[in-house]
Amino acid sequence: MEDGFPASKTFNQGYSLTYDDVILLPHYIDFPTDAVSLSTSLSRNVPLSIPCVASPMDTVSEAHMAASMAALGGIAIVHYNCTSSQQASIIRSAKALRVPITPSVSFASPVDGLPAYHGRYVFITESGGLPSKLLGYLSSSDCENLKDKPVKIFDYKRDCKSVEYVNWDCDLGKIETLLDEKDSDFVVLERDGEAVNVVIKEDVERLKGYPKLGAGTVGADGEWMVGAAIGTRESDKERLEHLVKAGANVVVLDSSQGNSIYQIEMIKFIKKTYPQLDVIGGNVVTMAQAQNLIQAGVDGLRVGMGSGSICTTQEVCAVGRGQATAVYKVSSIAAQHGVPVIADGGISNSGHIVKALVLGASTVMMGSFLAGSTEAPGAYEYKNGQRVKKYRGMGSLEAMTKGSDQRYLGDTAKLKIAQGVVGAVTDKGSVLKFIPYTMQAVKQGFQDLGASSLPSAHELLRSGTLRFEVRTGAAQAEGGVHGLVSYEKKSF
Numbered sequence: 431m432e433d434g435f436p437a438s439k440t441f442n443q444g445y446s447l448t449y450d451d452v453i454l455l456p457h458y459i460d461f462p463t464d465a466v467s468l469s470t471s472l473s474r475n476v477p478l479s480i481p482c483v484a485s486p487m488d489t490v491s492e493a494h495m496a497a498s499m500a501a502l503g504g505i506a507i508v509h510y511n512c513t514s515s516q517q518a519s520i521i522r523s524a525k526a527l528r529v530p531i532t533p534s535v536s537f538a539s540p541v542d543g544l545p546a547y548h549g550r551y552v553f554i555t556e557s558g559g560l561p562s563k564l565l566g567y568l569s570s571s572d573c574e575n576l577k578d579k580p581v582k583i584f585d586y587k588r589d590c591k592s593v594e595y596v597n598w599d600c601d602l603g604k605i606e607t608l609l610d611e612k613d614s615d616f617v618v619l620e621r622d623g624e625a626v627n628v629v630i631k632e633d634v635e636r637l638k639g640y641p642k643l644g645a646g647t648v649g650a651d652g653e654w655m656v657g658a659a660i661g662t663r664e665s666d667k668e669r670l671e672h673l674v675k676a677g678a679n680v681v682v683l684d685s686s687q688g689n690s691i692y693q694i695e696m697i698k699f700i701k702k703t704y705p706q707l708d709v710i711g712g713n714v715v716t717m718a719q720a721q722n723l724i725q726a727g728v729d730g731l732r733v734g735m736g737s738g739s740i741c742t743t744q745e746v747c748a749v750g751r752g753q754a755t756a757v758y759k760v761s762s763i764a765a766q767h768g769v770p771v772i773a774d775g776g777i778s779n780s781g782h783i784v785k786a787l788v789l790g791a792s793t794v795m796m797g798s799f800l801a802g803s804t805e806a807p808g809a810y811e812y813k814n815g816q817r818v819k820k821y822r823g824m825g826s827l828e829a830m831t832k833g834s835d836q837r838y839l840g841d842t843a844k845l846k847i848a849q850g851v852v853g854a855v856t857d858k859g860s861v862l863k864f865i866p867y868t869m870q871a872v873k874q875g876f877q878d879l880g881a882s883s884l885p886s887a888h889e890l891l892r893s894g895t896l897r898f899e900v901r902t903g904a905a906q907a908e909g910g911v912h913g914l915v916s917y918e919k920k921s922f
Contacts, residue, residue, distance in 0.1 A: 433897060435897060436897065437789065437896065440900065447754045449782045449786065451752065452898050453905070453909070454897075456880075457880030457881075457890070459880060461877070470770070472730060472772070473729040474770070478647055479503025481783070481793040482504035483499075483506070483507065484507065484796060485797035486508060487801075488509045488511040488512070489807055489821045491506040494524075494532040495861070496654065497524045497528075498532070498805045500654035500655055501530040501862070503644050504865070505647050506524070508520050508521055509659055510659045510660055510666075517673060521658060521677060522676050523560060523561050525677050526626040529627065532860070533627060534632070535549040535616075537554075537555055538553075538583055539554070540554055540556070541584070542554075549630070550569060550570045551570065551630075552568045552573060552583065554568075560627065561626045562625060565584070566584070593616075594612055594616075598619050598627075599652075602634065602637065605617055606634050609634065614631075615631055616628055617629050636860075640860065640863045641862075655679040656679060657678065657682055658678040659681070661684060662690070662692035662695075666696070670700065674707065680730075682732065683697065683710065686849065687713065687735065687749075688711050697709055697711055701727045708729040709727070709728055709730075710731065711726070712733065713732050714733060714735075715756035717763045724764065724769055731769055733760045735749065736751075736775075738798070739778075740821060740822060740850050741850050742849050743849045743850075764790075765888065777795075777799050780872050782794075787872070788876075788879065788896065789891065792884065798821060801855045802821065802854075803859065803864075804859060804860040806819055820853075822851070823851055823852070825850030871921075
C-alpha cells in the first residue's frame, strides 16, 4: 500500500523546495529514543558525535564557540575576516579552552582607561584579551570607585599574588574543589605562562545546571578539534600555513559559489601540500558543481546558496536553490563517492535539522541558530526591551570592509555589492544548554521515521522507504501554532 512519494519523485518535478515546503511521513518504530545515534562525519576523516557545525562567520565562530561546540561533540569553523595571525590565535585559544566556559568578566590592556565592563571583575592582560599574560585585576567595586575618573586602570590594579592558577586541561570537578578549598571566587587556567581562561565560581554552578556533555570532538593531540575557513587567493596559501601550525584540524574553502577554477586549484594545492589535512569545498547547490569539486579531491561538500537568514544572494544575483532540493541533489551524487555533505543555511528549528539529515546531509551548519548565544562573539545590548547581539551576513557591506568580499569574488571589484544584511538576534543563552535539548528533539524525529542512525536514515531515503509530501501554505500554517489569542512558546 503506497502513501506519499519517494524523494526521487518529490525532488524531480521542477520545483525548488525549502525545508518548510516538504513534510516527512512517519514510519515504523521498534526502538526507544535513546537508542538513536547521531554520530556522523564532518568530512572523510573528521568524526563527530553530533551533526552540528558552527558557521565561519565573525558574529558566530571564535574561540569560545569553537571550544563549546567541540565539547558538545560538534565542531566550529573559525572565520577568516581577520588577519592570519589573529585567526591562528583564535584556533590556539579554542584548543586550549578545555573547560568550555565563556567567562562572565571583562578584559583590558594596561594602557586602557576604565572599559565598559560587565560581570564582577576586569582582568588586565598584556594583550587586552586571552590568551595572554595576566598582569592584575579589578573588582566591580574598584571599577565603581574609578568611574568618571581619567585614569589608567593599570595604576589601580590588584596584583596576582593571591590568584589561584591551574593547568589549562584541569577538569571542572578539580576546579570546583579548588574554589571550595581555597575559598576563592575565581581561578585562572594557564598554559605556557599565559592565561587562557578565567573560571568564576558562579560560572561553575551555571555549567553544572546544563545537560551533561557527551563525547567531545578531540584530536590525536588530545585537544579540541577546530576547523578554519580560508579563501582561494594566493595570500590564503600563506594563511593556511599559519593555521596548520596553529593546529587546525580541517579547512573549509569559503565561497558563495564554489564551482570555480580558483577553488579547484586551491583544493589541488592543499591536497598536495598538506595531504593529511581534510579539505571541504563549496558552496554548491547542483550535482554538476559537486562533481567538479569531488573530482578535484574534496573531503567534504558544503551545500547552500542564498538560504541563510541574513543572505540576499538569491535576491541580488538571481541564483541559488531551495535548500531541501539542494541538499537532496548534491547528497545523491556525493554519496556515490563517499563524500559527506554539510547542509549550510536555512536551519531555524530541530525539524529543519531532521529534514536536512534525512535528505542526505551528514551535518548541518548553523549561523543564526547559534548567533546571540553566550559563546557567540560580541557584547549584548538592549533593543526595544530585548537583550540582543549583533548578527551579520558575511556578504553585508559591513563585513566586506573587513575582508569577506573575497568570499563573493568581489575583493578586486571597484564597486562593492552587498549579498547580506546586518541585524540582531535575541539572547539564546549558552549552546551548552540548548544544543543538547535540540539534539534530543532530533532523536525523537528520527524515531518517528524509524531511523536509528544517520546511515539508516540515508538507507531509508535511497530505498524509497521514506515518503514525502509537498505542503501547501495552509498545511504549513496548520503545522505550526495557530488559532490562539496568545501563547508562550518554550522549546525546553
